[in-house]
Amino acid sequence: xxxxxxxxxxxxxxxxxxxxxxxxxxxxxxxxxxxxxxxxxxxxxxxxxxxxxxxxxxxxxxxxxxxxxxxxxxxxxxxxxxxxxxxxxxxxxxxxxxxxxxxxxxxxxxxxxxxxxxxxxxxxxxxxxxxxxxxxxxxxxxxxxxxxxxxxxx
Amino acid sequence: xxxxxxxxxxxxxxxxxxxxxxxxxxxxxxxxxxxxxxxxxxxxxxxxxxxxxxxxxxxxxxxxxxxxxxxxxxxxxxxxxxxxxxxxxxxxxxxxxxxxxxxxxxxxxxxxxxxxxxxxxxxxxxxxxxxxxxxxxxxxxxxxxxxxxxxxxxxxxxxxxxxxxxxxxxxxxxxxxxxxxxxxxxxxxxxxxxxxxxxxxxxxxxxxxxxxxxxxxxxxxxxxxxxxxxxxxxxxxxxxxxxxxxxxxxxxxxxxxxxxxxxxxxxxxxxxxxxxxxxxxxxxxxxxxxxxxxxxxxxxxxxxxxxxxxxxxxxxxxxxxx
Numbered sequence: 001x002x003x004x005x006x007x008x009x010x011x012x013x014x015x016x017x018x019x020x021x022x023x024x025x026x027x028x029x030x031x032x033x034x035x036x037x038x039x040x041x042x043x044x045x046x047x048x049x050x051x052x053x054x055x056x057x058x059x060x061x062x063x064x065x066x067x068x069x070x071x072x073x074x075x076x077x078x079x080x081x082x083x084x085x086x087x088x089x090x091x092x093x094x095x096x097x098x099x100x101x102x103x104x105x106x107x108x109x110x111x112x113x114x115x116x117x118x119x120x121x122x123x124x125x126x127x128x129x130x131x132x133x134x135x136x137x138x139x140x141x142x143x144x145x146x147x148x149x150x151x152x153x154x
Numbered sequence: 155x156x157x158x159x160x161x162x163x164x165x166x167x168x169x170x171x172x173x174x175x176x177x178x179x180x181x182x183x184x185x186x187x188x189x190x191x192x193x194x195x196x197x198x199x200x201x202x203x204x205x206x207x208x209x210x211x212x213x214x215x216x217x218x219x220x221x222x223x224x225x226x227x228x229x230x231x232x233x234x235x236x237x238x239x240x241x242x243x244x245x246x247x248x249x250x251x252x253x254x255x256x257x258x259x260x261x262x263x264x265x266x267x268x269x270x271x272x273x274x275x276x277x278x279x280x281x282x283x284x285x286x287x288x289x290x291x292x293x294x295x296x297x298x299x300x301x302x303x304x305x306x307x308x309x310x311x312x313x314x315x316x317x318x319x320x321x322x323x324x325x326x327x328x329x330x331x332x333x334x335x336x337x338x339x340x341x342x343x344x345x346x347x348x349x350x351x352x353x354x355x356x357x358x359x360x361x362x363x364x365x366x367x368x369x370x371x372x373x374x375x376x377x378x379x380x381x382x383x384x385x386x387x388x389x390x391x392x393x394x395x396x397x398x399x400x401x402x403x404x405x406x407x408x409x410x411x412x413x414x415x416x417x418x419x420x421x422x423x424x425x426x427x428x429x430x431x432x433x434x435x436x437x438x439x440x441x442x443x444x445x446x447x448x449x450x451x452x453x454x455x456x457x458x459x460x461x462x463x464x465x466x467x468x469x470x471x472x473x474x475x476x
Binding site for chain 1: 156459461468476
């Protein structure tokens with residue numbers, strides 16, 4: 001899947017296989033929300049983001065309308081990805097909205113701000129993927145934070 | 155597609171400062187012609203001045219119009235000299251001086267100098283507009299001038315001898331209004347000039363487009379995005395230009411009606427073009443690029459990119475989502 005934010009000229013590319021596995025993982029926690037870390041790399045001109053992998057949290061709390069994850073136990077996996085060629089790293093977060101649309105909540109936007117303002121995160125343009133799903137339908141909402149605004153890829 | 159975003163890019167790629175070298179050449183050549191006129195006519199001419207779009211800050215970089223107004227004294231061509239004699243004398247002088255360097259042409263109210271391409275391939279165009287004060291030594295008080303109409307100008311007959319106007323008022327009217335409305339009026343004027351430049355030899359003068367844009371702004375609330383404002387102006391032109399009694403007063407002389415600079419069929423053509431433009435853009439947003447193209451010479455690729463602040467990014471320890 002290739003998506004772009006025309007207004008700012010940034011794109012993402014991701015494999016359907018990865019998206020399917022996120023959906024399966026998310027659905028397995030129904031009716032609660034679930035999520036994880038997104039891993040990938042930028043193109044040479046830094047205009048495309050290739051999302052290649054996810055790391056699932058080992059420690060998390062979830063309900064129908066909230067999801068809290070921690071980074072316990074993921075450092076080793078991040079290091080491994082960082083040593084690969086191309087070098088892959090943490091690029092954002094994903095989570096589900098069971099029986100709901102993939103529209104970011106205020107909590108989601110606060111989370112993005114927390115990433116921007118976290119010195120160790122080192123990300124100026126974190127990506128947020130929300131998977132809204134019901135029994136019959138799955139919707140992906142990909143977002144990127146760019147110059148103090150959240151843009152949706154289309 | 156975000157039409158306003160595109161229009162802003164169009165304006166950006168048409169910024170006159172992007173053609174600094176060409177602009178400097180025009181300014182230099184304009185000064186040369188000005189000095190030549192002053193040398194030739196001495197005390198019979200007041201200081202010639204630039205009245206083109208550059209003076210009004212509505213210029214675009216694909217068409218420089220440098221209009222050099224030469225205000226002559228009433229008796230410069232004899233106590234009984236006519237405006238026609240003034241026009242012919244200035245033409246003869248410019249032709250003799252520049253015939254080896256430029257095409258020298260008689261135009262509607264001006265004499266066009268199109269200098270042959272220089273080593274960079276650049277052609278410099280200066281239009282000299284001869285004007286004469288109404289009475290001896292009156293110009294410094296009222297800045298009024300009579301212009302000679304060399305050939306048919308819309309509904310104004312050829313050889314009609316005179317258009318009385320005040321060019322300084324024309325410049326300041328447009329400049330002041332554009333300044334007051336911040337950038338809105340100026341942006342719309344520039345966009346309409348970009349559109350006009352997509353046509354070959356379109357009859358409506360830039361001055362006409364400037365005035366009708368201001369009149370559209372005066373007509374009602376101009377709100378919303380850049381595209382909304384442009385659309386409102388286009389609709390205003392479409393709906394009004396062919397109406398009986400529609401006038402465009404010359405800020406330099408309210409007796410002059412700039413609507414007369416177009417014939418009835420030229421007005422109809424303008425109204426039809428405005429309608430077609432709106433219809434095509436309504437059908438498909440992308441068509442806006444045909445009517446308002448970017449200047450390909452300065453088209454910039456989006457420079458935005460993803461950024462990390464160095465080092466391996468590490469997620470914040472705890473995050474909540476909802």
